[in-house]
Structures are given as C-alpha cells and as structure tokens.
Amino acid sequence: MNVSRRRALHLAAGAAALPALSTSARAQAWPARPVRLIIGYTPGGSADLTARLMGQWLSERLGQPFVIENRPGGGTNIATEAALHAPPDGYTLLLAAPANAVNATLYEKLNFNFLAEAEPVAGLIRFxxxxxxxxxxxxxxxxxxxxxxxxxxxxxxxxxxxxxxxxxxxxxxxxxxxxxxxxxxxxxxxxxxxxxxxxxxxxxxxxxxxxxxxxxxxxxxxxxxxxxxxxxxxxxxxxxxxxFLPGYEASAWYGFVAPKNTPPEVIATLNKATNAALAEPVAKKRFTELGAILLPGSPADFGKLLAEETEKWGKVVKFSGARVD
Structure with missing residues (x-):
C-alpha cells in the first residue's frame, strides 16, 4: 500500500470516529455554566423546597450552580412554556408536577404540548x-x-x-x-x-x-x-x-424534564446525578420528614409516569367539568 493511500485510509478512520468523540466531549463539557431550573410556583411551598434541595445537591455533584427561577402564574403554564421553548442545550430544566398532567385536559388551548415537547429526565419524589x-x-x-x-x-x-x-x-x-x-x-x-x-x-x-x-x-x-x-x-x-375504596390513588409528585431534543448524553448525566443525590442518606432523611417517597429511576420510567398521570387526570377533569378561572 503506498503512502498516500495509507494516509487516506487513516484520515477516513479518524473522520468516522468524530461523532463518538464529539458526543463524549459534549458529555464531559456539560455543564460548563449555570443551569436554570424553572418552577411554576411561588417560593416557600413544597415545589420550591424540592427544587432548591435538588439544585444544591446537583450543584455539588456537577460543579455548576443550579439557579432556581420561580415563574408562577397560569396554573404553571407560564413556567412550562418558558422551559420547553428554551434552547435544548441542557441549560434549562423544568420541575414537572401534576399540574402539567392535569392542564393537558383542563385548558382548551395551550402554547405547547407537554408530552410531545418535554424530554423526561428523572423522577424525584411522590407524596x-x-x-x-x-x-x-x-x-x-x-x-x-x-x-x-x-x-x-x-x-x-x-x-x-x-x-x-x-x-x-x-x-x-x-x-x-x-x-x-x-x-x-x-x-x-x-x-x-x-x-x-x-x-x-x-x-x-x-x-x-x-x-x-x-x-x-x-x-x-x-x-x-x-x-x-x-x-x-x-x-x-x-x-x-x-x-375502603379499592382503586383510589392520588398523590403529588415532582421530577425533571428538559426541552425536546436535549442531547441524550446530557439527559443521562443529569439522570445519574439525580439518582445519586436521592440515594444519599441526607436526601432520604429530608424527604422522609416531608412525608415523601423517593422516585429514582430512568428517564423512561419518569416518562411512563407522565403519560399515565396525564391519561388518569384527564378522565377526572372531564368527569368534574372543571374549568379554569
């Protein structure tokens, strides 16, 4: 094999490896700056407390601040729209809650489709x-x-x-x-x-x-x-x-979602860090004091929960005839 042909094959092999190297580099680089965690509730409630505890623990593990952004209003729809329509780069997350499942049926018109536009990251707690x-x-x-x-x-x-x-x-x-x-x-x-x-x-x-x-x-x-x-x-x-009433179950829950098309390696890094934080004794103790049950698992596990809750509460909304103010 002559030198020019050997060099050409070497360059081709290197080019084929670039996507894998690029993916690895992105995973290692993220997060390179603070991450926004948007919640649709005012400070002081259980959602805010959950977000701040998890933000602190994730900051310690990933080396960048997780900045909590309270954007109440519209039954959490303002916060949800802002988060889901942010760039899918891993630097904007939403604290998802049952309101997201309920609102899909409660509101006749929304500026987003939650299940279609949200990328499940990890479940946190249920109480x-x-x-x-x-x-x-x-x-x-x-x-x-x-x-x-x-x-x-x-x-x-x-x-x-x-x-x-x-x-x-x-x-x-x-x-x-x-x-x-x-x-x-x-x-x-x-x-x-x-x-x-x-x-x-x-x-x-x-x-x-x-x-x-x-x-x-x-x-x-x-x-x-x-x-x-x-x-x-x-x-x-x-x-x-x-x-006394078989089949009855209702609970509040929180978890993380990101905008659709957020890089899968970022989702994987976040999921791993979140599950590690939930496994810490201090997290277990703090959430147990609040009466919560931990929801560790994969992004697919949390996605399944989101789909099931949306279907379940959609039926209840229709039965009740509930309307927004």
Missing amino acids: PNVVVVNPSVPVKTIPELIAYAKANPGKLNMASSGNGSTIHMSGELFKMLTGIDMVHVPYRGGAPALTDLISGQVQVMFDNIPTCAEHVKSGKLRGLAVTSTTRSEVLPDLPTVAD
Whole structure:
C-alpha cells in the first residue's frame, strides 16, 4: 500500500470516529455554566423546597450552580412554556408536577404540548394528600364520610387550592368513585383554604401532607386517611383511602424534564446525578420528614409516569367539568 493511500485510509478512520468523540466531549463539557431550573410556583411551598434541595445537591455533584427561577402564574403554564421553548442545550430544566398532567385536559388551548415537547429526565419524589375534616364534622373514617355525604348531598364544602390543583383533583376522583356530592370551593392557594378549614368555613379538604400534618397531630383537624396506596411515615396511624375504596390513588409528585431534543448524553448525566443525590442518606432523611417517597429511576420510567398521570387526570377533569378561572 503506498503512502498516500495509507494516509487516506487513516484520515477516513479518524473522520468516522468524530461523532463518538464529539458526543463524549459534549458529555464531559456539560455543564460548563449555570443551569436554570424553572418552577411554576411561588417560593416557600413544597415545589420550591424540592427544587432548591435538588439544585444544591446537583450543584455539588456537577460543579455548576443550579439557579432556581420561580415563574408562577397560569396554573404553571407560564413556567412550562418558558422551559420547553428554551434552547435544548441542557441549560434549562423544568420541575414537572401534576399540574402539567392535569392542564393537558383542563385548558382548551395551550402554547405547547407537554408530552410531545418535554424530554423526561428523572423522577424525584411522590407524596400523598390527606383527607382531613373540621372536627365539627361527625365522621372519623372514610366509610363514615361517604355515608354522611350521601345522607346530606351538597351539605359538605370541599376546599382546594384552586381549580385543577392536585388537592382539587384528589377530591374529584373521590367523588367520581363514590358517587357523593360535595361542593367544591376553590381558593387562591392552599394556605387560605387551610385557614378556612380550621375555622369551619369549609368542612373537607384533600390537603398536601407537608402542610397539614402538624394540624392533624395537634387536633385542629381530623385526619381520616392518606391518598397513597401505602401508609405515610409522617401519619402512620392513618389508613389509606384505598383500604375502603379499592382503586383510589392520588398523590403529588415532582421530577425533571428538559426541552425536546436535549442531547441524550446530557439527559443521562443529569439522570445519574439525580439518582445519586436521592440515594444519599441526607436526601432520604429530608424527604422522609416531608412525608415523601423517593422516585429514582430512568428517564423512561419518569416518562411512563407522565403519560399515565396525564391519561388518569384527564378522565377526572372531564368527569368534574372543571374549568379554569
């Protein structure tokens, strides 16, 4: 073989290796600057706390700041649109939540298609709601609540943090499976709803466990059951709704998604770092204190959850006739 032919073959082999080398180089280079983590909620709630904890842990592992950007409004749609329409370079992430699954049906028109435009990265946590009543309501169990509501149709007011919220949808699923009539009273946030529940202005709520657990323990509210399929370590004495109503399950969850076409090696790096953070004892302890169950797994695992939740809550939205304000 002459020198020129040998050189040509050498150059061809080198060119063939370039895509692999380029992919490896991109994976090693990312992240080279701060990463934006957009959430559709105000500071101080469970979503914000989850984002900040995970942002801190990922910063430590990946060597770049994860900057939390709170963009509330539009039922999380403002934040979702901003994140999904950002450049797919790995430097913008969205904290996905049940609102993303609910909104696909709740809103007649959106400027994005969540399932089609979101690239699943990793699941984070899942935590149940708690069926709580004002102590003046003469019920102590789920069967008693169902019987009382059937005997007094329309008498019970069911508070929520707003139309389409997980608190609202948890109650609507309960109504759908039991056939009872409770009047939905939407508030602008969980805090005012909880205040009115404690004062007796409303009687029932399917509240998030991190915000109402202490009120249950103190006796200001009466807890009947948790909405997950297993008991909660935070309120271990409470049964599950499913113990009395087979097939019932409702919970809040959070995870990361990125814009579609984000490089797969970036998704893989993020997924690995996220699962490593969730495996740390400090993370397990902190999230257990909040009543959460960890959701480690692959991007495909989280994608499956997103699809299943979108289908499930779509049916509940249609049943309830829920509309946005």
